Each structure stands twice: as structure tokens, then as C-alpha cells.
Amino acid sequence: MNSQHQNIAVLQSGGCTPVINESLWAVVSASRTNFPTSDVYGVLRGVEGLISGNVSRLTNVSEESWQRVRHTPGSALGSTRKKLSDADMDQLFATIEMLKVGYLFLIGGNDTADTTEKISRAGKISGIPLNVIHIPKTIDNDLVETDHSPGYGSAARFIALATMGSGQDALSMGNASPITVIEVMGRDAGWLAMASGLGKRSDQDPPHFIGIPEVPIDQASFIDVMSYAYRQFGYAVAVISENCRGPKGVLGPNVEPLLVDEFGHGYYESPAKYLSKLLSESLNIRVRYEYPGTIQRTFIENISTTDRNEAQMVGISASKAALEGRTDCMVTLLRDPEAPYRCKTGLVSVDLVANRVATVPVQYRIPDTNLPTKSFNKYAAPLIGDSLPDFFRF
Amino acid sequence: MNSQHQNIAVLQSGGCTPVINESLWAVVSASRTNFPTSDVYGVLRGVEGLISGNVSRLTNVSEESWQRVRHTPGSALGSTRKKLSDADMDQLFATIEMLKVGYLFLIGGNDTADTTEKISRAGKISGIPLNVIHIPKTIDNDLVETDHSPGYGSAARFIALATMGSGQDALSMGNASPITVIEVMGRDAGWLAMASGLGKRSDQDPPHFIGIPEVPIDQASFIDVMSYAYRQFGYAVAVISENCRGPKGVLGPNVEPLLVDEFGHGYYESPAKYLSKLLSESLNIRVRYEYPGTIQRTFIENISTTDRNEAQMVGISASKAALEGRTDCMVTLLRDPEAPYRCKTGLVSVDLVANRVATVPVQYRIPDTNLPTKSFNKYAAPLIGDSLPDFFRF
Incomplete structure (x- = not known):
């Protein structure tokens, strides 16, 4: 030196x-x-x-x-x-x-x-x-x-709590707005979307479907899973990663990105918005779309x-x-x-490390819904800090 | 009895x-x-x-x-x-x-x-x-x-913190995504949108524009205010109430609501989304749009x-x-x-009380931007509980 x-x-x-x-x-x-x-x-x-x-x-x-x-x-x-x-x-x-x-x-x-x-x-x-x-x-x-x-643990905590809260809201509102689709960050990997399942303790709890970049979304199967949850529990919540793909590229009205940055990363019209519209038309009910954006990575409390x-x-x-x-x-x-x-x-x-991406391994997710397995919970639960609340309703 | x-x-x-x-x-x-x-x-x-x-x-x-x-x-x-x-x-x-x-x-x-x-x-x-x-x-x-x-104080606290955080993010990211438009609840009154200003301590701090249902938004003036803030501070944040009106009704691509509930309340395509697109096209830069939805009323932590x-x-x-x-x-x-x-x-x-609406009085908001006056802060600050954090950056 x-x-x-x-x-x-x-x-x-x-x-x-x-x-x-x-x-x-x-x-x-x-x-x-x-x-x-x-x-x-x-x-x-x-x-x-x-x-x-x-x-x-x-x-x-x-x-x-x-x-x-x-x-x-x-x-x-x-x-x-x-x-x-x-x-x-x-x-x-x-x-x-x-x-x-x-x-x-x-x-x-x-x-x-x-x-x-x-x-x-x-x-x-x-x-x-x-x-x-x-x-x-x-x-x-x-x-x-x-x-x-x-950085992951705090954002994951936000997404877990946001999903639990939005689920309680949808369940409370019943037919006035029974379905919610939340879009979360995670450009190439579904780790944040998977964290939405950390507060799920039973089949009834949200989310009921998770969309991750690792697995292209089959629209018919998405509608099946969500409408089944809705019929079964009176409400349903899906959490979708930004840039989720369908069979032909990022899901949505446009195949081309709205914007491409210097690293070649594309920014697309929201796939969750697209899926919420699809679901609303298919089931003929109100579907909420929520997009916390940078709030999920800046909520300091x-x-x-x-x-x-x-x-x-x-x-x-x-x-x-x-x-x-x-x-x-x-x-x-x-x-x-x-x-x-x-x-x-x-x-x-x-x-x-450079130019490589850690994706969510197969053993962390359940086929078709991508809901987290016990192995994922074991991996991620310690990262989000204090344990999540346990809600009660009549 | x-x-x-x-x-x-x-x-x-x-x-x-x-x-x-x-x-x-x-x-x-x-x-x-x-x-x-x-x-x-x-x-x-x-x-x-x-x-x-x-x-x-x-x-x-x-x-x-x-x-x-x-x-x-x-x-x-x-x-x-x-x-x-x-x-x-x-x-x-x-x-x-x-x-x-x-x-x-x-x-x-x-x-x-x-x-x-x-x-x-x-x-x-x-x-x-x-x-x-x-x-x-x-x-x-x-x-x-x-x-x-x-109910107001807790949601207002969420909006105040979300705006402070999103503002820090936009400021941090600079030209990669310098402008953020956040859409908040408040069907007929701008109280929640006004709460976004509770963490604002200087002209530089977010938000720089607040859209409330009480005051129709003049699009040219909105673009002026936001581009001035962007030129002055290197970033800008607007907070827009759902159902904000323009001169011809709720702002957006459609004059008609997407849905009308039993009480006759209309639900519209997002006015903030419309304004963020307008701003992006007008300034030719990336404008983020954030929509916390029911998260703002269910975030229990x-x-x-x-x-x-x-x-x-x-x-x-x-x-x-x-x-x-x-x-x-x-x-x-x-x-x-x-x-x-x-x-x-x-x-x-x-x-x-029935069928009446308390709107935000004139003395609580600054003309053109609807930013809160000191009287509004005096009114609302005690309602959100603990004082808001005071950030520091280089």
C-alpha cells in the first residue's frame, strides 16, 4: 500500500x-x-x-x-x-x-x-x-x-404485514371488495413476494396465490386458484412480483418495456394491474389493486x-x-x-457475485400457487425480526 | 324501556x-x-x-x-x-x-x-x-x-411517513426516478392527503403538491408546480386524493365511474395514475406512481x-x-x-351528521399547491401520536 x-x-x-x-x-x-x-x-x-x-x-x-x-x-x-x-x-x-x-x-x-x-x-x-x-x-x-x-428482512416484514392487513380488509368488506391483488418489488426473483406468506397460518389466511418472476403465470390457472379461494373463504388475495411473466413475456397489455435502464433492465406496465382487471372481468366483481411502490422500502417505522x-x-x-x-x-x-x-x-x-441472480429454489414453494413451504418460512421468519401478530375475528 | x-x-x-x-x-x-x-x-x-x-x-x-x-x-x-x-x-x-x-x-x-x-x-x-x-x-x-x-390519526400517520419515505427515495435515486405521485384515500375530503404534509419542515421536503377533492386540479398549474420543484430540488412528490376532479369531473381517461355503489359513490380509474402519465410525458422523465390502497388503513404496526x-x-x-x-x-x-x-x-x-361531509377549510391549505398551513399542522399533529422522525442526509 x-x-x-x-x-x-x-x-x-x-x-x-x-x-x-x-x-x-x-x-x-x-x-x-x-x-x-x-x-x-x-x-x-x-x-x-x-x-x-x-x-x-x-x-x-x-x-x-x-x-x-x-x-x-x-x-x-x-x-x-x-x-x-x-x-x-x-x-x-x-x-x-x-x-x-x-x-x-x-x-x-x-x-x-x-x-x-x-x-x-x-x-x-x-x-x-x-x-x-x-x-x-x-x-x-x-x-x-x-x-x-x-435490506430484505425489513422490506419482507412490510410485505408480510401489508398482506395480512389487506387480507383482513378484504375479508371484512365481503362482497363490497372481496379480492385484492398486491404488486410488490423483486425484479428477477420472488423473495419479496414469497415473504407475503409469512403471516399465513391456515388455508384461509392471505395470500392465496403468489406470482414470482421464476415461474411464468398461467392466466387460466391463476383465475382458477383465485376464484376457488373466493368461493371457499369469501375473499382472496394474490401477491404478484413486478415483471411477472406470462407465456409470451412480461404479463400485460404490452410486450415491450415502457423504459429500459442503463443496465438493460426493463420497466413494464403493471402485471398485477393486468391480472386484477382480468379477474374482475372473469368473476364480475370488484378487484382491488394495491401498489405500495417505494413505500415498501422506505417505511422507517x-x-x-x-x-x-x-x-x-x-x-x-x-x-x-x-x-x-x-x-x-x-x-x-x-x-x-x-x-x-x-x-x-x-x-x-x-x-x-457480479451479474448473477439468486432465485427462489423449488423446495421453498408449493406448485401452482407458489405459496411458501415450511422450509421457506424457516429460512425467512428470523430475517423479519419480531414475530408477526396473530389476528382474531368473529 | x-x-x-x-x-x-x-x-x-x-x-x-x-x-x-x-x-x-x-x-x-x-x-x-x-x-x-x-x-x-x-x-x-x-x-x-x-x-x-x-x-x-x-x-x-x-x-x-x-x-x-x-x-x-x-x-x-x-x-x-x-x-x-x-x-x-x-x-x-x-x-x-x-x-x-x-x-x-x-x-x-x-x-x-x-x-x-x-x-x-x-x-x-x-x-x-x-x-x-x-x-x-x-x-x-x-x-x-x-x-x-x-381512525383518521392512524391512517394520517401512515400517509405522513409514506410521503416522507417516498420523498427520500426519489431524492436518493435522482434522475433514475425523480418524481413520485402517491394516491391516497379520501372520497369527498382531502384530510388524508393533507396529512402527507405533516413531516414537511422546509420547501425542499415532500410533498410539493397536494390534490384534494375540494379543489379541482388545473393540469397546467400542476405541471408547473411539479416541474418547478423538480428543477429546484432535483426531485418532486405529489399526493393526490382518489376521485380528485379536473374541470370536467374526476380526472382521468374516463368521465364515467368504473363502478357505483349502493350509496351512489362512484369509483374511478386512478386520477394519480393519469397525472403521473401526464407529467412523465410533459417532462420526459420517469414518474413513479404509488398506490398504498387498503394498506394505509390496515397497517397495524x-x-x-x-x-x-x-x-x-x-x-x-x-x-x-x-x-x-x-x-x-x-x-x-x-x-x-x-x-x-x-x-x-x-x-x-x-x-x-347523516349525509353531510366535513371538508378541509380554506385556512388549512395554501393556494395553488394545497400544502398545509401552520393551522392545519396544529390541528392534525396531535392526532397522529408520536412526533415524526427528523431525517438527515449529506
């Missing part, structure tokens, strides 16, 4: 989680102890800030401000969906040189693993001494090589305590890994195979 | 609130003390249950079950949107006679005031001794003659403590009013004009 490059920079990237700022606080706090003579910079708007030199010196931020940051949703440094190109590298390394950064932490998801790898490779080629460490975060839980990802702890753990571990001279790696969560639930952190080479 | 008619019946009606079951528990608990020799019946599905004789005897429900009921969203007895007709009265009174009901409590909103009045009038004409008391509940806060209504207390108070007061022989009235909340915030309960004749 070139002693001229001893400063620290941290950035946040991609979609927000409600605990992404806990990881930020943790990595900065730990680094102030681990690297007592270094300056710490927050890079604003992810790699955009590295390219433009837009940074904020965090070394003297007050403890009171940090306590507020920890409980602020969204990315306190600002985020980006920019895909790093080779042409950006010169400017990016100019910022690194200018700030004498020797340790770069990137808090993000799959796309960030790709970015981490690119920066690390370019640094090696240019001979610039730089340790690059990826701190995982995603509400989608689709990072590979880790038991789960910080509903955080999983496990998730908050682990978001902190991965930040602390990243700083420790930097101190040990590790680079080009991502912090992982490793679950103790013995009960009770416990996790420790590990490290994995970031090239094993 | 005919001594043969000493039993008690309670029903729930209309849209659910997260504390409607607190009022149910309170009126039943208080009545078991006030009327120790009476039976208490829960009427299932509102007046539908009175007509069909579908009731559940609540006298021996365990305390443990009641504790779960109190923390269950939706209506524990089931609700209805049925409008009572003259033809229903014979069957309805047959149930009342059969159960020897002398005291009927109806937990509900404006439509329930209408139902209360009709039952009371029919009872008097038939010479059946019946005290009929309306316990207020509505997340819309549109009941007249009361300072505010139980986000209850206002004030709201829960007051939902309990109105239930207890209703039972006391019955003991005093009062009938044909609604319990109200009367705010102490002196600080600190305090409410006591009162009683008002139900014919002053």
Missing part, C-alpha cells in the same frame, strides 16, 4: 433499502477506529460522484447527525443507476488520486458487484493502490453467495431488528476486511446451521 | 380503520359493566347481519381473544356497504325482537349516520323500545360535528397512540350514553381549546 493513499471513500448504489444507511454509519464508524489517521469521504450519487469529484467529507460529522442518518430511509449519500463505462475510468481515478483514497466501499446489489469488479480491475491495470470492497444491500434478496442480503443488526455487521466487517488488505470482495452473511438463528459474516470474491 | 329488551347489539359498517376494533372492544367491555345482566351480540356484516339474523354472542369471549381483536385490522365483525331500504325493516326488527335488543351500537361513518337515523325512526314508528347510538370511525375524517374522527385512545373513549362514551337512555345520537370528540392537546367526548343528534 502506497502510504499516500490511505483515505477512505464510501458510496451507495442502486435501489434504496430502509437500512442502507445503517451500513453506511457502520463502515464509517468502524473505519474511523481502524484507520485513525485517515480521512473519510462520502461519495455523492454513487459512481457519478466519483467521476465528477462530488464528495462530502464525513470525518467530522456529529454523532447526533449520524444517529439521524441511521434512521433515515433512502440513501443518505444519494444513489445512482449509472453503468460504469471504460471511458469513465480516467475521471474516476482522478478523483481517487485527488482524495488519496486507498479504500473504497460500495454499498449495493448485483450491479454494484459489477462496478466493484470493474474499478478493481482498472486500478490494478493502472497500478493505483486501491482496496475495493462491496457491502451487500438489496430488498430483492437476489445476491448469490450470501445466505441473504441486508417498520424495520426488522435482525435486518438492522446485520446491516451494521456487514459495514463493520467490510472495514475490517479493508484493514486486513482484502480487495475485490463482497461481505457475505453465513447462517449457523444449528438453531437458534445466528449469522456471522464472511467474504467472497466479487466476480462470483 | 321495556324490560324484555335489555340486550345489546353492536355492528361495524363501511370502510375499515386500524382502530375500529378498539372501539368494538371498548363498547362491549363498558357495556358488560354498565349492563351486567344483559347479553351482548356482535352483528356480522353490519346491517346485513341484522336483516339475516347473523350474529355472534360476545358475552363469553375470552379476555385473551379480545386483546387480539384490539390489535386486528379490518372489522372483526365484518362490514358492509349495504344501504338500508324500507323493505329491510321488518326483517331487521325481527332480529332485534328475537334477541331482545334494547341498545344498538353502530360503529361507522357518514353512511352509518344515515342508517342509525333510519333504524331509530322505524323503531319509534313501530313502538319498539330501542336506543340507537352511532360510534364514529373513518380514516377520511369527513364526519361533521366532531373535532375529528377515530403504525398506529397513532392518540387515535387508539380516542377509539376507546368513543366506545366507552357510547355505552354510557346508552345507560343514560340517550338514543339517535353520535358520540363526538371535543377538543380543549387550550394547549396541550386534550379531547373529551360529547353527543350530537345523528340527523345533524
